[in-house]
Amino acid sequence: MSSSLSPAGRLFAIAAFAEGLTWAGLLIGMWLKYGTQTTDVGVWLFGRLHGAAFLFYVIVTLLSAMRLRWPWWAWTLALLAAVPPLVTVPLEMWFRRIGLLAHGT
Template sequence: MSPAGKLFAAAALIEGVTWAGLLVGMLLKRGLELTDLGVRIFGPLHGIAFLFYVAICLYAWIKLRWPLWAMLVALVAAVPPLVTVPLEMWFRRIGLLSARDGSAP
């Protein structure tokens, strides 16, 4: 896996973990009406992680010479909860996280 691929994998995991934290926080706040601490912590963290993931998707698209469809799928995957992690696993399996011929590592 290329350095850009590793960065994408890390961004996808971080985005997924913060999504999960935010979902738990929303359950605690709205579902169980216990505390809003999870939302107050994971809301901003997920916002930052989302923006980081989007930036890394664009970086990987350029650096790894992804086809347009791959970049669009990666961006859309950030919207529904917890989709970035299986997407990263699929991209790894089909070779999109490795340097392609003629691309910088």
């Protein structure tokens, strides 16, 4: 099914995965720093990576929404999904399933 994704849809999928992955890394880093008090390297590294991934996700979301002509609710959900941890990945899967990432949407 990934062959039916538009280039903008494919880029959105990549951005959503990267945002979710860096969120997970940041959460693990926070657990290591504050839970086990062993190291703060995870927070240092994934904090920076997640900041970049978040900005990339927001930009790609806006571009994809315009390019693929998403309805207003899809724009809103996609932008809000970046706030709580790990929500961009299931949102991308849902958008893919309902056809918002496909050609001719």
